[in-house]
Amino acid sequence: MRSSARRPVGFALPMVILTMFVLVGAIAAGFAMISSERSSDDSSMQAQSAAALAETGLQQGLRNRLALGLPAVPPTAGDSVRVTLDGGYADVVTRLMRPGVLGTGVRALYFVRSRGVRTRRFFPGGGDAVSMASAFAAFLPMTMTIPAAVTSLNGINVAGGGNGYISGVDACSGTSTAAVAVPDIPGYDQTSVVKADFLRGTPTIADIGSDPEDAATGIPFDWEDIVYRGAISATLTVPAGGTPSVWPTTAAMASFPTVVVRNGPTGGAALQVGKTHSGKGMLVIFGDLTINGNFTWEGVILVGGRLTLNGTPQIDGAISTGLNAKLDLPIAPNLFENADDLNGASIFQYNSCGVQSALTSLGALRAYQNTWANNFPAY
């Protein structure tokens, strides 16, 4: 007997296949369209990001050279650096177009360009986006008002002298300045007999205030920013201690480095320097300084604390001491005990060229305003 069951007959299977076919087609089309749209959006975002990277690189190349490992003053041959940034990088190239001429007001001119490359992609398969930014720039050296060959907020006590002298007559044929600049109290004192023209300059002694606190307001630079906020970028930082544990090499001295000694502003041992520490540049000492022997320095010395001089040094440039008076620290009741002691036969010679050379490494590139361009060839 045959079974009454029979094979199901209907449209179920064809209908399912047709429906699946339609749905798969629709989904595929949707994905393709979304993919195309995302790719297009990604391309636009990549371009925007590359432009931002180029701009960031340009600004870093102009304002942040030391942090990028570049010298403050771009070399004659120019230099370049790759700045790694979030999502890509920027290649920054600096080219010298005209060297500056010291003392003439003719600034060094540079062309700085940055090629921003966006490497991170939001959507796979695309290439790196590239954008350019460039600007002309001038190198602006730092300037400093020099009241005297020796400016001391502490006051000065000359206990030596001998054949030395303190001269405000510019050794670089510029405008002369005072020999010493001190506040009324404790003022300038000579406890030993020195030769008649020991002080040379116009005037020989400049009065810069009634006392150290008063005089501090008249010294026109921000020592507080230098000590507490790193306003000066150091070529070499020397930790606290008597004899410096690190010091620039003779070769490094040729480029007038900036040496910052962190032995203050209070409590640190006086930095002890002698003939072997002779050099050039900007020497910034947060605490006290003791000079021994035939130490020589060409440039600028800034001392937060007290200067004690025992040898026969020669300073070509300018020196300022007692700058911690600008930090609102308590002033010692007996000001005379804190005065700088010049015990040796020292020579302090004001030299505007030495000062300018020391300040050069503290200058910075500054973009010529409104010379920005984005059409430097990127290929």
Add this chain to the structure above:
Amino acid sequence: MSRRGFTLVELLVTMLLAAVVGLGVTRLLISQTQFFAGSTGRRDARAVARNAVNIVRDEMRMIEPRGIVSASATQLVVRVPYAMGLYCTGTTATFAPVDSLIWASATYAGFATRDTALNAPYTYVDNTTVPTAGSVTTCTSSPAGITPLTNGRTLSISGLPTLVAGSPVFLFQRVTYELAASTLIPGRTALWRRVTGGVSEEIAVPFENTAIFRFFVSGATTAQDNVPTVLSSITGIEIVLVGESERSASNRQGTPEQAAVRLAIFFRNAVL
């Protein structure tokens, strides 16, 4: 004996089921088609807006505010720098390299100069005498002492005044951006870029006719509709574009898909 074939009831039920399923599938197909058409329209509309923005953005970022000749909600006439350089001596200046396509397509309309003071303002000189090749030694020798950049251009520029060596100089072209009637798609609005003495082109079309330029002025954080009295106080442009698809979506006969884009472009050379 077994029966062969379908009964009338079976056939009717099958037809009814097939009709129901077919109706569903048909609706699905129509829905997908409409979705695809709508999405394509919206994508086209976005592309229209985005392309316009990309083209305009690169040029506008180089604008220096004193180069704005006139401005309104639908038209902007500007002198767009295309080559930045430094003055040497006489009538010679040396310029940084410029992308070859940009250089080739630029139409010279004059130059602008300023003093070496870092924040000095530019003075514009309209001039149609195209600069000619200048002597490199004019730049390298004293008193200029300027070394031209590799692949840069040293040019002799008619009418260039005597300046201090190293003073910034740039060449510009005069460009009019305008939101006006399209000739490619009649009845619709286009973004036109007209270079004086050069090309006149619709760089993007179509837009809704509400597309406008708005203005950032120095000190303000938002753009304004009104054109400032002092044009040089404009530090940027906000472009409010409503891009449209060329064809309407199939389910909305006669109504194109739209995509709004609002983009702020600040002049990088607007440090006043």
